[in-house]
Amino acid sequence: MTAEGKDNIAYKYRNYLVLERSLSPNSVDAYTKDMAKLLSFMQDENLTYRDVTLDYLQQFVAQLYDLGINARSVARIISGIKSFFNFLLLDGYIEADPSELLETPKIGLKLPTFLTIDEIGAIQKAIDVSTKEGQRNRTIIEVLYSCGLRISELTNMKFSDLFLDEGFIKVEGKGSKQRLVPISETAIAELENYMHYRKQQQPKKGSENIIFLSNRGTAISRIMVFHFIKEYAAKANVKKNISPHTFRHSFATHLLERGANIRAIQLMLGHEKITTTEIYTHMDKEFLRQEIIEHHPRNKR
CATH class of the missing domain: 1.10.150.130 (Tyrosine recombinase, N-terminal domain)
Incomplete structure (x- = not known):
């Protein structure tokens, strides 16, 4: 239109x-x-x-x-x-109302749904990683959860954003604000497994630096991620109504439950409206990484 x-x-x-x-x-x-x-x-x-x-x-x-x-x-x-x-x-612009079954949140009840560690594990086990799509999707879920990313931050992630030797990724969030986010060893391992398939893909012009590609060689769409997350949750018999955001909320919830510093979590989620430089002027980045290492379940050995 x-x-x-x-x-x-x-x-x-x-x-x-x-x-x-x-x-x-x-x-x-x-x-x-x-x-x-x-x-x-x-x-x-x-x-x-x-x-x-x-x-x-x-x-x-x-x-x-x-x-x-x-x-x-x-x-x-x-x-x-x-x-x-x-x-x-x-007025006849549409033939059916897609919002008819859209649920309104109940006011005053708990925050949006989060998954338990076991539920996240069950969803990942439901993925066939012997295929390039399966390994890509498992990696996406792991990075969403381990780094607490927004779905748009993940779909736009580039190779130039990875600093895996240092244990960080660079994220561009709302308003083009950039931040550094610690990444777990588990997520790094999944990324390395996915790279075996990614190197075999022929990206479309303009998508050469994008990490997560669709079968068409373009950046994977948010709605595609939304759909396969629903599919794997159903296979894993997870009854909760989840979306990519659920993994971000689970990230923050699990850190809070294990005693992580609330200021560190806010910074890692990108809720503070200051630049990356300003963030790391006031808080040492190694402290942020240590919060992840000590408190995130993916780093428990």
Whole structure:
């Protein structure tokens, strides 16, 4: 759909909120901002309105949590998204509402789902690593968990971001902010196993430096990771509703449970809005690595 078409729908949706739903100016502004968040996600995924499915919307919601948005705000955004798709359905832009089964978080309950160490192990055991796709997928899961990465940080990871001899990877997070994150020996071993297959691939132009490739030779997409994680969880009989973000949350939860410094965890997750240089001016990077070595279960021998 063209930019002009999207602008036209946005205009019509705002009129729908004002004229048909009789919402207050503040509510109209909130709903249109929620729509803008969704449109930005759709643009990143190269989606039209008709392409959006429940799985895509669940990935969108997972990213909201990844940004640190609380459950109450997520519930409000989902309400806005449901309103928008209801409008699209009523006006004939789509034939079915993909948000119909999208669940709203229960306010005041526990934080987003995390996995136990045994559940993570079961998911990894469900992967056939004798194939290049299997080894790639197992490596992706291990790096997500061992380093606490956002899915976008993983899919954009380049060979030039690896400093494995030093035990770190460079990560570019939100707002192009960079940080160094310690990487476990287990994740390094999985990466080395995957490199055997990666060297045999022919990347498309522009993807030569990307680590995790699809079979087409381009950077693996976030939705592809979302789907195979769901598939392996089902094979492992893990009943929790998980996404790539679940491994990031598990990373932080397991470190906290084992007494890691909360400041170190915040820095490793990239929640502080300061540059890598500023981070390591105030906190020695070897201390961050030691927090991982001492507290992350992947480093227990």
